[in-house]
Amino acid sequence: MTKTNLPNILITGTPGAGKSKLCEKLSKTLDGDYKYLDVSKIAKQKDFVEEFDEELQCPILDEDKLLDYLEPIMESGGNILEYHGCDFFPERWFQSVFVVRCNNTILFDRLKERNYNDKKVASNVECEIFGTIYEEALEAYNEDIVTEVKGESLKDLEESCKKIKNWVRAWNRK
Numbered sequence: 001m002t003k004t005n006l007p008n009i010l011i012t013g014t015p016g017a018g019k020s021k022l023c024e025k026l027s028k029t030l031d032g033d034y035k036y037l038d039v040s041k042i043a044k045q046k047d048f049v050e051e052f053d054e055e056l057q058c059p060i061l062d063e064d065k066l067l068d069y070l071e072p073i074m075e076s077g078g079n080i081l082e083y084h085g086c087d088f089f090p091e092r093w094f095q096s097v098f099v100v101r102c103n104n105t106i107l108f109d110r111l112k113e114r115n116y117n118d119k120k121v122a123s124n125v126e127c128e129i130f131g132t133i134y135e136e137a138l139e140a141y142n143e144d145i146v147t148e149v150k151g152e153s154l155k156d157l158e159e160s161c162k163k164i165k166n167w168v169r170a171w172n173r174k
């Protein structure tokens with residue numbers, strides 16, 4: 001199968017839920033045809049940042065520039081894309097969307113460990129409690145392609161990775 005036939009997979013979820021950890025494991029376990037793209041890192045490296053939200057201490061992306069950059073990459077397929085939001089990507093980019101979920105106590109500790117300010121911790125924990133990103137994914141994509149996976153423990157990591165690997169296998173057999 002050529003790279004053009006490979007699907008794109010979106011890994012989304014609240015900051016700290018465990019997306020990067022899952023993507024790193026996935027890109028090791030899936031064959032080398034898949035490229036792991038961390039949107040936050042790309043935006044920083046390529047300066048696709050419009051301004052900085054001082055209160056929440058986070059960059060506000062220049063979405064148009066970012067989307068223009070990603071378009072040809074996504075068109076060629078075989079990408080695992082990570083971002084803590086999902087509603088501004090074109091729906092056609094992704095054949096599968098996985099939302100990493102995390103218990104709020106564990107998430108709180110992880111965000112505290114990052115030394116996020118109280119407001120940022122509270123806002124992200126609240127986002128997870130309300131399932132905001134999962135809701136966003138269900139609204140932005142066909143709900144048949146949206147799956148929740150857990151990112152709390154190493155056992156979850158194994159299971160979530162296996163689930164996605166199985167999805168890729170099933171896709172390849174189609």
Ligand SMILES: Nc1ncnc2c1ncn2[C@@H]1O[C@H](COP(=O)(O)OP(=O)(O)OP(=O)(O)O)[C@@H](O)[C@H]1O
Binds near residue numbers: 018154156157
């Ligand atoms: N399944 C897991 N089991 C145990 N620890 C995990 C798991 N997933 C992530 N972690 C730990 O939680 C912290 C946050 O994880 P990670 O960086 O993957 O989150 P993220 O969702 O990518 O966050 P961001 O949105 O900021 O990129 C890290 O210290 C990571 O090692």
Ligand SMILES: [Mg+2]
Binds near residue numbers: 019082
């Ligand atoms: Mg990450």
